[in-house]
Amino acid sequence: MRWMLLKDLRILRRSPGLVALLILYPIVLSVLIGFALSAGPDKPKVAFVSLVPPERGELELGGEQLDLSRYEGRLFDAIDPVPVDCEGKSPLQCKDAAIDEVESGAAIAALVIPEDFTDRLSGVQAIALSGPPTIEVFYNADDPVKASYVEDTIKAELRDANLALTTQFTEIGLSYLDVVVSGGRVDVPVLEDLDILGLQRAEKIVERVRPEVSPARRAELDEVIRFSQLARENLDLSGPLLRALREPIRVEQTALDGGSTSLSSFAVALAVAVSLMFVTLLLAAGTLALEREENAFARLVRGLVSRTGLLVEKAGLAALCSLAICLAMLVGLGLFVDLEWSRSPLWVAALAVAAIAFGAMGVAVGAVTREVRAASLLCVMLSLPLAFLALVPSGAVAPAVYDATRAVSALFPFRPTLDALDAALNDSGGIVAPLLHLAALALAFGVVARLALRRFA
Amino acid sequence: MAEGAPAAAPTTTGPALVAEGIFKRFGAREALRGVSLSASPGELVALVGPNGAGKTTLLSILAGIQRADAGSVSRPPREIGWVPQQAALYGKLTVAENLRLFARLERIGDAEAAVAEMLELTGLADRGDDLAGELSGGNRQRVNIAIGLLGRQEILLLDEPSAALDPRQRERVWEFVLGLARRGTAVVYSTHDLQEAARHADRVIVLADGEALFEGSPAALGETVERAGGSHGDFEEAFVAFLRQRGH
Numbered sequence: 001m002r003w004m005l006l007k008d009l010r011i012l013r014r015s016p017g018l019v020a021l022l023i024l025y026p027i028v029l030s031v032l033i034g035f036a037l038s039a040g041p042d043k044p045k046v047a048f049v050s051l052v053p054p055e056r057g058e059l060e061l062g063g064e065q066l067d068l069s070r071y072e073g074r075l076f077d078a079i080d081p082v083p084v085d086c087e088g089k090s091p092l093q094c095k096d097a098a099i100d101e102v103e104s105g106a107a108i109a110a111l112v113i114p115e116d117f118t119d120r121l122s123g124v125q126a127i128a129l130s131g132p133p134t135i136e137v138f139y140n141a142d143d144p145v146k147a148s149y150v151e152d153t154i155k156a157e158l159r160d161a162n163l164a165l166t167t168q169f170t171e172i173g174l175s176y177l178d179v180v181v182s183g184g185r186v187d188v189p190v191l192e193d194l195d196i197l198g199l200q201r202a203e204k205i206v207e208r209v210r211p212e213v214s215p216a217r218r219a220e221l222d223e224v225i226r227f228s229q230l231a232r233e234n235l236d237l238s239g240p241l242l243r244a245l246r247e248p249i250r251v252e253q254t255a256l257d258g259g260s261t262s263l264s265s266f267a268v269a270l271a272v273a274v275s276l277m278f279v280t281l282l283l284a285a286g287t288l289a290l291e292r293e294e295n296a297f298a299r300l301v302r303g304l305v306s307r308t309g310l311l312v313e314k315a316g317l318a319a320l321c322s323l324a325i326c327l328a329m330l331v332g333l334g335l336f337v338d339l340e341w342s343r344s345p346l347w348v349a350a351l352a353v354a355a356i357a358f359g360a361m362g363v364a365v366g367a368v369t370r371e372v373r374a375a376s377l378l379c380v381m382l383s384l385p386l387a388f389l390a391l392v393p394s395g396a397v398a399p400a401v402y403d404a405t406r407a408v409s410a411l412f413p414f415r416p417t418l419d420a421l422d423a424a425l426n427d428s429g430g431i432v433a434p435l436l437h438l439a440a441l442a443l444a445f446g447v448v449a450r451l452a453l454r455r456f457a
Numbered sequence: 458m459a460e461g462a463p464a465a466a467p468t469t470t471g472p473a474l475v476a477e478g479i480f481k482r483f484g485a486r487e488a489l490r491g492v493s494l495s496a497s498p499g500e501l502v503a504l505v506g507p508n509g510a511g512k513t514t515l516l517s518i519l520a521g522i523q524r525a526d527a528g529s530v531s532r533p534p535r536e537i538g539w540v541p542q543q544a545a546l547y548g549k550l551t552v553a554e555n556l557r558l559f560a561r562l563e564r565i566g567d568a569e570a571a572v573a574e575m576l577e578l579t580g581l582a583d584r585g586d587d588l589a590g591e592l593s594g595g596n597r598q599r600v601n602i603a604i605g606l607l608g609r610q611e612i613l614l615l616d617e618p619s620a621a622l623d624p625r626q627r628e629r630v631w632e633f634v635l636g637l638a639r640r641g642t643a644v645v646y647s648t649h650d651l652q653e654a655a656r657h658a659d660r661v662i663v664l665a666d667g668e669a670l671f672e673g674s675p676a677a678l679g680e681t682v683e684r685a686g687g688s689h690g691d692f693e694e695a696f697v698a699f700l701r702q703r704g705h
Contacts (some may be wrong), residue, residue, distance in 0.1 A: 302521050
């Protein structure tokens with residue numbers, strides 16, 4: 001077996017193009033997948049126009065000054081703002097210029113803050129009289145994915161802004177209620193300062209005059225006093241109620257399965273798993289099929305090398321090569337992503353067992369297809385769907401379909417490899433179960449390969 | 458049962474290889490039906506027959522690549538040299554590396570000496586460092602035969618050794634094989650080229666539909682046809698006439 005191993009290494013060394021392709025292709029592919037998963041979509045380009053004059057960029061709510069530019073800044077974190085030249089233009093022309101940006105394709109959406117935005121928000125009375133301000137959004141729906149994304153982004157940002165404003169309005173409402181209960185001064189436009197008696201003081205006044213009225217009228221005053229007491233007590237409860245209205249439902253998240261792997265760490269595990277799969281499968285399947293294409297298989301198994309020994313050699317060679325490549329990959333990725341180096345023995349264990357499982361699958365593919373080209377094609381055709389199947393999240397498809405994808409994934413080494421690597425890299429769960437799973441798959445694919453070799457020559 | 462006069466054995470020792478009653482079935486098709494064969498040291502035995510007659514299957518069973526459903530072979534595969542129809546060597550290795558690899562796999566004590574000897578024997582000493590994939594068809598076949606001989610077995614099986622070779626390359630290969638026979642190697646070869654069988658074989662075995670229809674010298678085949686009332690001009694005509702007489 002040693003001589004066969006050295007022979008295969010020598011042949012690989014003399015095929016630099018093939019080796020480069022074999023190594024670079026999965027690495028490039030896996031890195032792209034990793035980036036695609038961890039980076040998320042680009043920020044949408046949005047033409048943003050605020051028609052609010054600079055001097056009216058602040059508003060007072062509940063005694064607190066709110067700066068509109070603060071909310072604009074938050075919005076700009078979520079979008080890629082496209083500047084609109086409004087120099088010397090009327091508000092309507094400025095709005096049209098923003099719409100032009102969308103129509104020309106420079107921006108996917110235009111967000112227009114109306115001129116009276118802060119005025120309409122500046123007081124409860126203003127909202128009551130003229131309704132809440134309206135922000136206008138114009139977007140291009142040519143690309144449904146982007147349109148949906150920009151819609152979601154803007155809605156999310158406006159939801160946050162609305163929540164902040166609701167908090168302020170709630171505080172104003174509560175201060176008015178406090179005045180109703182306890183009395184005090186209220187600043188009312190036009191009327192300016194207004195002194196409100198309040199329920200508490202009204203009750204005291206009524207109690208004070210009660211002895212002076214006839215017993216027949218006292219019963220009526222008692223009703224007023226009881227109403228006042230009830231109103232005060234119940235209005236005290238309106239504070240918590242109004243605050244609850246700001247955020248009626250709170251969310252407490254608890255992950256039941258899968259640990260707490262960050263997206264970037266998971267992307268590393270995924271990138272390495274994809275590379276391991278490609279390199280091992282292609283090498284194992286290719287080198288075995290090559291023995292037949294070179295007509296050497298029949299000569300070898302005439303007592304020079306046992307069939308099982310040949311399978312072990314090919315799977316072992318592929319596993320060793322891919323282990324070396326993937327360890328180098330992990331070290332390289334470790335320069336960019338925060339990896340826990342103290343867990344490196346677990347990385348090696350996960351990679352080694354996974355490489356053996358993929359090696360066994362590779363020789364099974366090579367033994368079944370019997371030709372290098374067919375073996376390579378089948379490896380590629382199997383790899384991508386297997387990777388995608390293993391990544392289907394629960395809830396994304398119907399329960400029966402999800403169960404089917406899990407069952408199919410369990411028949412191939414990709415999913416347990418991903419679990420083992422995730423556990424080794426990120427401590428996201430037990431590593432023993434996926435390693436045992438991989439060992440069982442290695443055995444099963446080894447048996448398939450050995451049976452297929454009966455008709456290999 | 459095969460018929461015909463036995464060919465004169467070139468040596469007086471017993472057969473180097475004896476196969477008896479070989480049966481082989483692929484599904485419903487019977488590929489070999491009780492074929493027997495023997496080859497003495499230094500003897501050249503040709504297996505001829507139409508396509509699908511079972512020649513390659515018989516050689517594969519003698520070489521130990523396939524198992525017979527019934528029958529016996531007197532020697533284990535390791536004691537038989539085998540040269541497949543298509544060169545079984547690695548194109549990305551040099552001639553010497555190919556020989557060295559198989560010498561080591563054969564567990565030959567002095568692999569380097571065996572490589573040097575085979576390079577000398579095949580006349581490829583000056584091509585030892587050439588990649589096998591860059592050799593001509595004839596030279597590849599010579600390396601192929603050399604690998605089959607590395608184990609110094611007394612029996613050599615050749616499956617259509619000169620197929621796809623030009624006349625000059627063919628001649629060179631046959632010079633080499635005849636040299637081996639002269640040194641006492643029993644050679645069993647299959648061929649489609651009847652002239653080649655007539656010219657080089659001491660004995661011919663005609664296979665058709667998995668059955669040995671004739672075993673004897675090339676001249677005896679012609680005589681058999683004449684005895685059956687046919688006529689023949691040369692060996693090829695005799696062969697075709699013989700098959701026609703037997704309904705093939």
